[in-house]
Amino acid sequence: MRDDAKSEVQDPPVEMGELTDSLGFLIRIAQIKSFENFFERLGDQGLMPGEFTVLWTIGMNPGLRQGTIARALKIKPAHMTKLTGRLAKSGLVERTVSPDDRRAVGLSLTKEGHHFVETHKDDFLDVHFTEKADMDAEEALELVRLLKKFTGLA
Amino acid sequence: MRDDAKSEVQDPPVEMGELTDSLGFLIRIAQIKSFENFFERLGDQGLMPGEFTVLWTIGMNPGLRQGTIARALKIKPAHMTKLTGRLAKSGLVERTVSPDDRRAVGLSLTKEGHHFVETHKDDFLDVHFTEKADMDAEEALELVRLLKKFTGLA
DNA sequence: TATTGTTATACTCTATAACTATA
DNA sequence: TATAGTTATAGAGTATAACAATA
Numbered sequence: 001m002r003d004d005a006k007s008e009v010q011d012p013p014v015e016m017g018e019l020t021d022s023l024g025f026l027i028r029i030a031q032i033k034s035f036e037n038f039f040e041r042l043g044d045q046g047l048m049p050g051e052f053t054v055l056w057t058i059g060m061n062p063g064l065r066q067g068t069i070a071r072a073l074k075i076k077p078a079h080m081t082k083l084t085g086r087l088a089k090s091g092l093v094e095r096t097v098s099p100d101d102r103r104a105v106g107l108s109l110t111k112e113g114h115h116f117v118e119t120h121k122d123d124f125l126d127v128h129f130t131e132k133a134d135m136d137a138e139e140a141l142e143l144v145r146l147l148k149k150f151t152g153l154a
Numbered sequence: 155m156r157d158d159a160k161s162e163v164q165d166p167p168v169e170m171g172e173l174t175d176s177l178g179f180l181i182r183i184a185q186i187k188s189f190e191n192f193f194e195r196l197g198d199q200g201l202m203p204g205e206f207t208v209l210w211t212i213g214m215n216p217g218l219r220q221g222t223i224a225r226a227l228k229i230k231p232a233h234m235t236k237l238t239g240r241l242a243k244s245g246l247v248e249r250t251v252s253p254d255d256r257r258a259v260g261l262s263l264t265k266e267g268h269h270f271v272e273t274h275k276d277d278f279l280d281v282h283f284t285e286k287a288d289m290d291a292e293e294a295l296e297l298v299r300l301l302k303k304f305t306g307l308a
Numbered sequence: 309t310a311t312t313g314t315t316a317t318a319c320t321c322t323a324t325a326a327c328t329a330t331a
Numbered sequence: 332t333a334t335a336g337t338t339a340t341a342g343a344g345t346a347t348a349a350c351a352a353t354a
Contacts, residue, residue, distance in 0.1 A: 014226035015214045022279045024188045026301040034178045060169040072168035103335040125176045133304045146297040147180040150287045257312040
């Protein structure tokens with residue numbers, strides 16, 4: 001993610017042909033770009049994008065169990081355990097065993113967690129991504145609409 | 155990437171709010187979807203999407219050095235070493251030390267490499283991704299155009 | 309001294325299986 | 332038996348630093 005002004009290596013042009021019209025390739029490059037944007041805005045907060053996503057979703061659905069949140073966000077169970085572990089250790093998330101089913105772990109935000117989400121909400125949701133890409137508002141809406149359709153979240 | 159017909163876990167609805175309009179989140183889900191598509195078509199070929207991308211680009215630019223290709227595809231040097239190592243071991247790529255600069259490694263496809271790219275080209279480029287997502291051709295073109303603009307590849 | 313590619317370590321995330329404690 | 336979550340291991344990919352060979 002380093003992007004030194006100096007790193008202007010003199011490279012010969014690289015022909016990519018139809019690759020630059022391949023959705024899979026474009027999504028990968030978009031992912032890199034999106035990570036760069038995230039770290040520019042929130043890099044000093046010590047959280048990864050995935051952690052923020054989980055935090056946000058817990059805030060919207062307090063008390064829901066870990067597995068339910070994980071499935072909704074397409075996070076694998078094993079990884080979810082580590083993720084919530086970190087968030088709990090940071091004091092942002094509280095895990096409570098359900099009295100109904102003592103196997104289940106309910107998730108909710110601590111007061112710090114709520115404050116954290118509220119404070120960094122706009123930076124996290126990247127509400128101003130258009131500016132970097134020189135896109136107008138209409139294009140941004142259309143990009144979001146088409147991605148939702150492609151992912152099936154539409 | 156498992157998606158058993160049985161795995162219809164009865165989950166309560168999970169509220170995600172503005173997250174489903176967040177570009178970063180959508181790109182991550184799109185990435186998962188795109189990987190699923192890739193493995194449906196090419197899973198039995200034993201190559202990862204990144205490896206195919208490298209293979210393709212070497213084919214378009216025979217003889218270019220490793221670092222140049224890596225920078226163009228935004229692959230980190232350390233990873234590129236492993237990647238080309240695997241491709242060379244599979245007999246798809248040939249690495250040759252340049253006589254001009256004996257530090258440089260030039261990459262080119264073997265005969266098998268050429269054949270592999272030619273054979274799986276359409277599956278790899280995912281030229282028919284629209285069908286799965288119920289998108290028409292115009293929407294597909296627009297999605298590609300907007301992603302190119304966002305990534306700066308435009 | 310600087311650069312090309314390599315090796316090594318550590319971290320995120322995925323995939324998988326084995327395990328526990330419940331149910 | 333099955334399920335919820337955990338632990339452990341292996342792999343892909345990234346970040347970083349140190350290194351050898353070469354320039």
